[in-house]
Amino acid sequence: MIFLGVESSCDETSIGLVEKKGNSYSVLANKIITQASIHKKYGGIVPEIAARAHVDVIDLAIKETLNEHKINKQDIDVISSTSGPGLVGGLLVGTLAAKALAIGLQKPYLPINHLHGHALSPRIENKLEFPYLLLLISGGNCLMVLVKNELDCQIIGRTIDDAPGEAFDKVARMLNLGYPGGPKIEEMAEKAVKKDIVFPVPLQHSKDLNFSFSGLKTAVLNKISKLQNIAEQDVHEICYSFQDSVAKSLAGKVNYAIENTSFAFGKKVAIAGGVSANNYIANKIKDKIKDKGFSFAKPSLQYCVDNGAMVAYAASQIYSFDNKIIDNDFINTKVNPRWSLDNLREFYTNE
Numbered sequence: 001m002i003f004l005g006v007e008s009s010c011d012e013t014s015i016g017l018v019e020k021k022g023n024s025y026s027v028l029a030n031k032i033i034t035q036a037s038i039h040k041k042y043g044g045i046v047p048e049i050a051a052r053a054h055v056d057v058i059d060l061a062i063k064e065t066l067n068e069h070k071i072n073k074q075d076i077d078v079i080s081s082t083s084g085p086g087l088v089g090g091l092l093v094g095t096l097a098a099k100a101l102a103i104g105l106q107k108p109y110l111p112i113n114h115l116h117g118h119a120l121s122p123r124i125e126n127k128l129e130f131p132y133l134l135l136l137i138s139g140g141n142c143l144m145v146l147v148k149n150e151l152d153c154q155i156i157g158r159t160i161d162d163a164p165g166e167a168f169d170k171v172a173r174m175l176n177l178g179y180p181g182g183p184k185i186e187e188m189a190e191k192a193v194k195k196d197i198v199f200p201v202p203l204q205h206s207k208d209l210n211f212s213f214s215g216l217k218t219a220v221l222n223k224i225s226k227l228q229n230i231a232e233q234d235v236h237e238i239c240y241s242f243q244d245s246v247a248k249s250l251a252g253k254v255n256y257a258i259e260n261t262s263f264a265f266g267k268k269v270a271i272a273g274g275v276s277a278n279n280y281i282a283n284k285i286k287d288k289i290k291d292k293g294f295s296f297a298k299p300s301l302q303y304c305v306d307n308g309a310m311v312a313y314a315a316s317q318i319y320s321f322d323n324k325i326i327d328n329d330f331i332n333t334k335v336n337p338r339w340s341l342d343n344l345r346e347f348y349t350n351e
């Protein structure tokens with residue numbers, strides 16, 4: 001079976017194709033068209049501009065993906081799109097395109113929760129069995145999730161203010177490093193020679209699974225305003241120290257979840273979302289869990305960022321969940337910019 005996935009919830013227009021043969025899955029295509037250069041001059045995403053940019057490329061992106069991979073549109077079995085959470089304009093563009101295709105081809109349509117796509121994404125390339133602890137870190141989200149199976153995800157921790165990617169983007173803006181900030185800060189941090197600045201590690205001692213990045217952002221702003229002239233080396237050092245605090249905070253919370261809660265993670269930790277592309281952060285988490293006998297998985301870069309393959313993959317996992325075909329008609333389902341990760345089983349199966 002072939003599953004097509006459309007992703008357009010933020011600033012990437014992406015089309016993925018996943019093939020299911022028996023119990024094995026393979027990604028046939030993952031075309032990603034990023035809007036980063038369009039939003040660069042604003043230092044962040046402008047929702048209306050993002051929606052229009054999706055409109056500009058969506059039809060051609062679907063057509064080219066099929067042509068490049070020599071897939072006849074009649075051969076697609078299930079069509080899916082991200083239908084929330086995200087920016088409403090972008091969600092509408094991708095979802096209307098996917099629904100039009102589904103109606104035209106008379107194929108089933110499945111709405112996909114963006115966070116669900118990220119939650120399952122570490123399984124695309126890794127042999128990662130359920131259950132596992134997932135840290136979902138991106139530009140808009142910071143969630144700790146117990147992924148129990150293909151449908152049941154339980155949120156056990158979340159940010160009380162900013163997401164880590166948002167903090168990376170804002171700190172990069174303070175330092176005039178451009179957008180998106182995450183990759184720039186990681187690159188700058190690698191060049192740091194002096195590592196004397198110490199920023200606070202957010203919620204380091206709080207006995208819970210909450211995250212916070214807004215205070216750290218303010219600490220960086222205060223440091224920058226105290227420096228008269230910022231030399232290249234200062235930028236490197238600030239980037240290093242900021243990234244180190246984010247990494248310590250995330251790794252500390254993973255450790256807390258493992259040591260102080262009774263959730264059954266099956267000795268597996270995974271990370272996903274745009275910030276999981278950060279090697280320094282991934283290594284800090286890996287180091288923290290390695291002596292505890294936990295395995296670690298993360299998606300490769302193309303599946304960390306927003307991408308259509310994870311949408312198609314999620315559709316493939318949902319469609320025959322528990323060996324039963326999901327046969328509800330979702331064509332009238334509205335996009336939901338605030339769709340939560342909880343209660344997906346009820347949404348898809350009415351159970």
Ligand code: KG4
Nearest residue numbers: 138139140165180182183274275278305306
């Ligand atoms: O998952 P994603 O593509 O989009 C959503 O937010 O849904 O994540 C984008 C975020 C941006 O904030 C970007 O700065 C951050 O992921 N990011 C990184 C890195 N690469 C992307 N953050 C830290 N280090 C990176 N290498």
